[in-house]
Amino acid sequence: MDWTTEAIERLKALWAEGHSTAEIGRRMGISKNAVVGKAHRLNLSARPSPIRRDAMPRPAPAPRAPRPAPVPMQRLVQPTAIRQAPPPAPPPQASAAPVVRSFPSARPRIGARSCCWPIGEPGTQGFRFCGADPMAGKPYCTEHAALAYVKPRDRREDAA
């Protein structure tokens, strides 16, 4: 691109009209990179940028905890809080029961509420829910409720 005075003036004009860099580039037959590059060099860049590179040096590294296995609600539920707060919502699959449907023989009264502790890998063959009689007012049977409701201090180390 030969940045003649006219070209620069046209760039400034289009820029002032509020066109996007890509649009200006289209009108002038150049790339938007050329436009934004030149605009930046001309110090006429002052348009609302979608991003900001300066602020927030390192906010959240987004801790990727690879945990494909089903880990049912075994946190944040304090023994004293269980009374007041409703039990953790069961996995939506429990009520929808598309998976369990393929196990008619192993289905113990889905509609009538049963232990929804996942058994196996969700989405894979053989996955099912426990299905045993749940504890009163809880989505899990006694066995799995013991696993689900863990005191916070018992699991403090895997918090971070």
Added chain:
DNA sequence: CCCTGATTCGC
């Protein structure tokens, strides 16, 4: 995936 503008860096 599309859009946006900003920055980098080899030329």
Added chain:
DNA sequence: GCGAATCAGG
């Protein structure tokens, strides 16, 4: 100085 490549947010 230039702008493609790349980045980064919507």
